[in-house]
Amino acid sequence: MSEVVVIGAGLGGLMAACELAGAGLPVRLISQGEGSLSLSNGTVDLLGYAPDLVWDPLSRINQIAPPHPYQVIGSDNVRRAVAALTSHLPDGYLVGQASQNQLVPTALGAWRPTALLPASLAPPQPKDQSRWLIVGFDRVKDFYPKLVAANLSRTKIPGGGRVTAIPVRIDLPDNPGLPGGDVSAMTVARAFDQPDFAAAVGRQLAQAAGQAEADAIGVPAVLGTAGHDAWRQVSQAAGRPVFEIGLVPPSPPGFRLNQLLLARARQLGVRLATGARVTGFQANQGRIVQLTTDAAGHGQTYEPTAVVYFPGGFESGAIAMDSTYNLAETLFDLPLAGLAPVSQLISPSYSPNQTIFQVGVQTDKAMRPLTDGGEPVYTNLYAGGGLLAGAIRWTEQSGEGIVLGSAMAAVRGLLDGIGQDLEPKLAAAHGRRTQLSSSHPGQTPNWTDGAP
Amino acid sequence: MNLSPTLAGHALARASLDACVKCGICETRCPVMAATPLFPGPKFVGPQAERFRQGLSVDRSLDYCSGCGTCTLVCPQGVKIAELNAQARAVMKAHHMPLRDRLLGRTVLMGKVMSPVAPLANAVLRLGPVRALADSVVGVARQAPLPVASVQSLGRWLAQRGRSRANGTEVSGPDDQTGCEPDAVGRESGAAKRGQVVFFHGCAGAYFEVETSIKAIEVLEYLGFEVLVPAQGCCGLAQQSNGLFKAASKSVLKLSRALRSAGPDLTIVSASGSCTGMLKHEARQIMGVDDPELADVSYRVRDIMEFLAELDAQGELPHSFQPVDATVPYHAPCQLKGQAMGLPALEVLSLIPGLTVTESGQACCGMAGTYGLKKEKYAIAQKVGAPVFEVFRQAGASLGLCDTETCRWQLRQGTAMRIEHPVALVHQAYGLGTCLATD
Numbered sequence: 033m034s035e036v037v038v039i040g041a042g043l044g045g046l047m048a049a050c051e052l053a054g055a056g057l058p059v060r061l062i063s064q065g066e067g068s069l070s071l072s073n074g075t076v077d078l079l080g081y082a083p084d085l086v087w088d089p090l091s092r093i094n095q096i097a098p099p100h101p102y103q104v105i106g107s108d109n110v111r112r113a114v115a116a117l118t119s120h121l122p123d124g125y126l127v128g129q130a131s132q133n134q135l136v137p138t139a140l141g142a143w144r145p146t147a148l149l150p151a152s153l154a155p156p157q158p159k160d161q162s163r164w165l166i167v168g169f170d171r172v173k174d175f176y177p178k179l180v181a182a183n184l185s186r187t188k189i190p191g192g193g194r195v196t197a198i199p200v201r202i203d204l205p206d207n208p209g210l211p212g213g214d215v216s217a218m219t220v221a222r223a224f225d226q227p228d229f230a231a232a233v234g235r236q237l238a239q240a241a242g243q244a245e246a247d248a249i250g251v252p253a254v255l256g257t258a259g260h261d262a263w264r265q266v267s268q269a270a271g272r273p274v275f276e277i278g279l280v281p282p283s284p285p286g287f288r289l290n291q292l293l294l295a296r297a298r299q300l301g302v303r304l305a306t307g308a309r310v311t312g313f314q315a316n317q318g319r320i321v322q323l324t325t326d327a328a329g330h331g332q333t334y335e336p337t338a339v340v341y342f343p344g345g346f347e348s349g350a351i352a353m354d355s356t357y358n359l360a361e362t363l364f365d366l367p368l369a370g371l372a373p374v375s376q377l378i379s380p381s382y383s384p385n386q387t388i389f390q391v392g393v394q395t396d397k398a399m400r401p402l403t404d405g406g407e408p409v410y411t412n413l414y415a416g417g418g419l420l421a422g423a424i425r426w427t428e429q430s431g432e433g434i435v436l437g438s439a440m441a442a443v444r445g446l447l448d449g450i451g452q453d454l455e456p457k458l459a460a461a462h463g464r465r466t467q468l469s470s471s472h473p474g475q476t477p478n479w480t481d482g483a484p
Numbered sequence: 485m486n487l488s489p490t491l492a493g494h495a496l497a498r499a500s501l502d503a504c505v506k507c508g509i510c511e512t513r514c515p516v517m518a519a520t521p522l523f524p525g526p527k528f529v530g531p532q533a534e535r536f537r538q539g540l541s542v543d544r545s546l547d548y549c550s551g552c553g554t555c556t557l558v559c560p561q562g563v564k565i566a567e568l569n570a571q572a573r574a575v576m577k578a579h580h581m582p583l584r585d586r587l588l589g590r591t592v593l594m595g596k597v598m599s600p601v602a603p604l605a606n607a608v609l610r611l612g613p614v615r616a617l618a619d620s621v622v623g624v625a626r627q628a629p630l631p632v633a634s635v636q637s638l639g640r641w642l643a644q645r646g647r648s649r650a651n652g653t654e655v656s657g658p659d660d661q662t663g664c665e666p667d668a669v670g671r672e673s674g675a676a677k678r679g680q681v682v683f684f685h686g687c688a689g690a691y692f693e694v695e696t697s698i699k700a701i702e703v704l705e706y707l708g709f710e711v712l713v714p715a716q717g718c719c720g721l722a723q724q725s726n727g728l729f730k731a732a733s734k735s736v737l738k739l740s741r742a743l744r745s746a747g748p749d750l751t752i753v754s755a756s757g758s759c760t761g762m763l764k765h766e767a768r769q770i771m772g773v774d775d776p777e778l779a780d781v782s783y784r785v786r787d788i789m790e791f792l793a794e795l796d797a798q799g800e801l802p803h804s805f806q807p808v809d810a811t812v813p814y815h816a817p818c819q820l821k822g823q824a825m826g827l828p829a830l831e832v833l834s835l836i837p838g839l840t841v842t843e844s845g846q847a848c849c850g851m852a853g854t855y856g857l858k859k860e861k862y863a864i865a866q867k868v869g870a871p872v873f874e875v876f877r878q879a880g881a882s883l884g885l886c887d888t889e890t891c892r893w894q895l896r897q898g899t900a901m902r903i904e905h906p907v908a909l910v911h912q913a914y915g916l917g918t919c920l921a922t923d
Contacts, residue, residue, distance in 0.1 A: 060826070065560035070512050211521030218512050219521075282508040298843060301834075305826035307557035327824040329764030330783045335797075348560070 035060050035303075036446065037323055037336035039310050039363075042067030044342035044417035044435040046293040047113065050120050051443045052340070053300035060334065061302050062325060064309035067290065068344065073253065073278030074285035076117070076148035076436070078110060078130060080429025089147050089433065090131045099369070101420040102430070104395055105437040109444070113436035114148060120296045121289075125260065127151045135190070137250060137277055139175050141166075141183025141197075145429065150285050152255060152263035155275040156248050160193020165246035166277075167237060168201045171215050174280045175252040177201060198244045205232045220254040221284040224262040230255070234269020241272055248273045253285050259292070308332060310363055319412045320364075338412040338446050342439065345418030346389055359391055361419070366401045366409055369394045369421040384427045392421035398445025399438055412449070414442035494571045494772060497564035504531035504563045510555035515847045516548060519867040523548035526555035530565040534572065541576040548861070549573065550852035550868070551725050552818035566822075570770045574727035581727065584623040588854040589723035589731065595691025598633035606632050625862035629851075629897035631889070634694040638685050641698060642713055677708040682746040684739075684763075684785065686756030687718050688889035696889075696904070699911040699918060700755040700788045706914050707795070707802070712750070716742040721762040725853040729771050736767045740777040743785075752785040755905055757887035758819035758853065760787045765822060787820065788907050789887065793828035796835065805913035807838035813879035814906065815844040815872050815895065817888040818852060829887060829906040836913045841885070844875045849886070851894035866898070873898040883920050885909065 038049045041063035053059045078089035079096070086092050093107040102110075114130040128134055128148040135143040136155060156162070166184070168177035177199035184197040204210065210223045224230050237249050253276035256262025267274040278285060297304065308325035315321060320339050325332045343350035343363070352362050357374040370391040371377075377388040393401040399416050400408035416438025418425070425431040510526040511517060517525040522545065529546040536542050546569060555565035577585070598605035608614055609630050619626035636644075681704060689697040701711045720735030740763075743752050754760045763785045767773045786794065795801040816827050833841045849869045850856050856865030876884045876899045884899060885906045886892050895903045904920060912918040 062826075063560075064562060066509050066513070066558040068560065070509050071507050209521070214524075215521075216508065216511055216525070218508075219517070222518055282512045287512050295845065298845065303826055303831060305824065307821065307824035309562065325824065328761065328769075328782075329785060329823065332825050349562075 034058060034337050035334070036338045036340060037062060037334055038302075038340040038342070039063070039323075040067065040342035040344065040417070041065075041294075041304075041306065042342060042344060042417065042435065043069055043072075043293075043432060044439040045340070046290075046297060047117060047120075047436055048340045048342060048439040048443050049297050049302045050293065050300055051116055051439070052446070053297065053302045054120075055443075055447060059300075059302045060305060060336075061297065062305045062308055062310055062323075062334075065307065068348070069290035069293070070287045071281035071283065072286040072289075072432075073153065073283050074150045074289040075136070075146040075153065075278070076114065076126065076128075076432045077145075077429040078114075078133075078147040078433030080133065080145040082428060085133075085145060087133050087145075088131060089133055093433070093437075099394075099422040101416075101422050101434050101438060103422075104397060104399070104420075105416075105434065105441050109440040110433050110437035113440035116440060117436060118148075121292055122259070124151060125292070127154050137180065137184055139180065139252070139277055139279055141180035141187075143184075143187060143189070147433070150260070150289065152260050152276045153253065153278065153285060155250065156273050158189045158195045160189070160191075160195075162195045162248065163244065163246045164195055164197045165237075165241045165244050165249045166197050166199050167240065167249060167251045168199070169220065169233075169252060169254065170201065170203045171210070171212070172217065172220055172252045172254055172279075173214075175277070180250070180277065197250075198246060200240050200244065202233070202236050202240060205229060205236075216282075217252070217254050217279050217284055218257065218282060218287065221257045221262075221287075224254060224256045224266070225258065227261075227265055230262045230265035231269045234266040234274075237266065237270040237274065238272070241270065246272070248275065250275055250277050252276070253278050253283060255284070257284055257287060257291075259288060305332070313364065315410055318408075318410055320410050336412075338414065338449070339410075340439075340442055340446065341413060341415040341419065342417040342435065343419060345392060345420075348418060350419055351391060353388075359388075361393065364401075364409070364413065366393045366415070366419075367404055368392060385424060387424070389424045390422055392419050394421050395438075396445075397441065398448065399442035400445065414446055416442050494568075496769070496772065497567040497571060498534065500562055500564045501531050501534055501568070503561040504559075504565075505561055506531075507560070509558050509560060510565055513554050513558045513847060515552065515554060515850070515868045516550050516864060519850075520548065520864045522864070526565045526569065529572075530555065530568050531563055534568050537572060537575075539575065541572065544576065546573055546576060548864070550848065550850070550855040550861070550865070552848040552852045553822040554818060554847040557821055557824070564769065567770050570725070570727075570766075574729050577727040582623060584858070585726040585854075586728065587622065588624075588857065589720075589726050589728050591687035591722050592690075592718045594631075595633065595637070595687050598631075599635075599637045599691045602633040602635045619859055623859040624857050625859045628857040628862050629893040630857070631688065631692040631893055633691055636694060638690045638694045638697045638713075641694065680710045680712055680747060680750050681791075682743055682750045682752040683711050683713045684716065684743055684752050684754040684756065684759065685713065686754060686759040686889070689754075689756050693889045693892070693905070696755050696907065699905070699916070700753070700907050702916050703788075703792075703907055703911050703914060704753060706916055712746040714742055714746040719759040719762040719767075721759055721766065722854055724762065724766055724771060725855075733767070733771055733773050736762065736771075736773060736778060737775055739763075740775070740781040743781050744777055750784070751791065752781060753788055753791050754785060755788045755887075755907055756889065757787055757817055758890070760785055761819040761823050787823070787825070787828065787887070788905075789829040789832050790825055792832045792907075792910065796832065801832075801835070803835055805836045805910075806915050808836050808909060808913055809838040810881065810883070811840040811842060811879055812881050812883055812885055812909070813842045813844065813876040814885040815846065815849055815876070815891065817886060817891045818848040820887050821847075829885070833885075833906055833909060836909065839909065839913075842875065842879050844872045846872045846875065848872075849891045849894045849898075851890045853890060856890075856894055865894070869894055869898050876901060 035058040049061045126148045133145040166177045166181040181197035181199035308327045312324040399414045417435035553566040615626040618624045685697045720732030723732035850865035892903045
């Protein structure tokens with residue numbers, strides 16, 4: 033069967049699968065478990081620090097110091113990827129733009145830059161003397177309104193001045209789904225899925241904000257598990273802008289985004305095989321011709337026309353270190369760049385600059401991993417995301433930009449390859465491409481129509 | 485009972501424990517945790533509690549785990565969470581196994597007793613006082629969906645068909661109320677040209693969901709396979725899920741021998757999605773049964789829709805499907821998803837012209853084997869199933885699809901719709917006499 037196999041169900045795998053299926057290709061998405069989106073806050077960070085605070089991520093991407101994945105990916109792919117991601121989500125779900133960072137408060141009360149984010153996480157533009165009520169809910173862990181408010185209040189905002197943040201704690205209404213004691217953010221978020229509960233909390237917020245004379249309300253990110261309905265209900269009852277502040281994983285905003293992209297993939301006909309790890313492959317004449325998984329019983333065998341590989345990096349187990357400190361890519365044994373003696377890769381301090389995370393694969397412009405000689409290891413293997421060499425993504429806050437941009441570059445590379453080295457059957461399938469924008473009227477089709 | 489030295493499966497599952505990074509993805513997906521505060525979640529009773537167990541029980545909340553396996557399926561680090569929980573529960577219940585749980589494991593016995601007197605047995609099980617008694621004395625929830633025994637067991641159908649074939653009077657296919665005529669051309673191509681396969685019917689496929697077994701056999705025969713049905717017993721899944729590992733191991737080994745008796749290297753095909761899972765996964769990964777006969781069967785067994793999808797991947801599945809103009813909701817059972825083969829039913833059904841299949845997208849219908857039958861779990865199981873019922877009702881169809889038997893009972897009760905195995909639509913589209921879905 034002619035199909036593209038995407039390995040990995042994080043943001044990159046889901047995006048690549050949706051784009052390829054949207055272009056009319058048969059796509060199978062194989063993942064060991066769910067991807068990491070549910071662990072994120074759902075923000076789209078393109079480039080936050082280089083190393084100083086970045087305001088214009090898109091234009092800075094092309095100036096970044098080598099070696100870095102962005103040098104191969106380029107800002108054009110990032111711009112296209114952001115447009116594509118937006119097109120796969122409901123209208124208005126994400127706000128912000130790729131060309132301009134904005135600052136959002138963290139659960140520690142710091143400001144951090146991001147480019148796009150779910151509408152529920154976007155605070156009003158902070159101004160000098162803005163009065164923000166920072167609300168903690170009883171039983172919601174890892175969110176301390178006094179800490180958040182104190183830090184926000186003492187930090188200068190761009191353009192001068194400070195926000196006045198007022199902390200308050202609110203007891204959530206009684207709810208059979210919300211037991212006493214130890215509950216997770218997801219359990220609280222499920223209570224907010226009930227419109228009555230959301231509205232009741234919204235009214236509590238209105239009262240507290242009235243007393244504090246606050247013009248906006250920040251709450252922990254627990255407003256529902258599906259879309260932005262609960263956020264809208266709370267905001268409406270509160271009578272003021274309400275914004276969520278991201279929590280530690282697993283995070284309801286990341287879960288919502290994951291659900292939306294999974295539903296989109298299903299809608300586009302992507303075949304999901306969750307819970308299987310790809311454990312083996314066969315290559316012939318420089319092409320991957322077979323993949324095998326550890327599915328129960330006999331395992332499963334697939335014969336992909338092309339493979340799109342977004343398994344994550346060292347933190348996801350796609351790159352592993354053995355007991356003699358040798359690093360290797362675990363599935364295809366791809367050549368790794370950035371290798372060094374272990375003492376240089378892992379710092380004994382708690383510094384975030386652990387250069388082991390810069391170890392990864394190098395690719396051509398089509399995101400095909402390269403040999404030391406600069407040739408594609410396999411002509412039909414495309415890879416990206418955390419597997420790429422050269423970036424410590426969390427220190428520069430570039431994770432989503434790298435994964436989305438490389439997914440876009442891989443998809444474009446793969447589609448460019450059709451007619452050259454892919455099976456005629458797959459090219460025929462591509463000829464039957466469906467309109468990507470069909471289910472989201474108002475969104476213009478992206479790169480699939482006439483890439484430059 | 486100390487697990488570690490006795491269960492190879494436990495050593496394997498326990499070895500995965502340290503890969504848990506406490507990310508909590510399992511908690512976002514656990515359908516039981518979403519339905520009741522009584523269950524503190526897979527991470528808590530799984531990798532966390534396991535560190536303190538050392539072969540002994542530490543926490544009874546574990547018993548609220550339905551065993552659906554969603555946690556293992558979604559874990560990005562490969563931790564065998566559901567397996568650990570199932571093993572720990574077996575230890576917890578070892579010395580005070582409820583009579584009810586022993587009875588629920590005896591699925592063959594139930595079928596053998598009920599099937600010969602099906603109308604009577606079915607009527608008795610519908611009686612309020614009987615169910616009230618079963619509820620209070622045994623602990624089977626009085627509202628829970630119980631199976632309806634088929635008047636004709638699969639064994640009798642096979643025997644009768646064999647006799648008819650011998651004297652040249654072939655019986656027609658499954659008795660459909662809607663009464664579609666079998667397509668004569670469809671029947672014609674029934675000659676065995678592609679060799680033999682072994683059919684594994686499972687207990688429910690023998691006594692309760694006989695029609696599904698018959699349709700699966702007829703589809704296989706239509707495709708040109710000679711279908712062998714050796715005498716076979718229970719896979720032991722219901723015993724396993726109730727913690728009766730010893731009895732379950734005995735059952736699964738006996739079954740393996742029976743299925744292998746039909747011939748070496750033959751593919752074994754089943755329309756019993758969860759029993760296939762027992763052979764492929766649970767017997768080895770949860771109970772740690774290390775046996776060459778089981779390993780062989782585990783390797784050879786295919787879910788019927790998986791088998792058809794494999795044929796299609798090899799270009800060997802005829803696409804001569806008659807159109808089925810309908811939109812039909814489909815729920816992939818947790819125990820089918822646990823086999824990590826994707827959703828072959830969707831792939832096969834996508835070949836039928838005119839047919840639109842809506843996937844539930846939900847982890848579990850709540851039944852999870854026998855969980856939803858139990859008095860203290862019934863309400864939780866209904867709550868877990870509610871989103872699935874909702875998707876089915878909203879599809880606006882009279883027919884829904886699901887691959888496993890107890891899940892079909894749950895969905896029939898929860899939706900009041902006709903719920904069939906996906907192979908029934910394949911049977912219809914090949915013109916074999918079923919007429920389920922028409923708009």
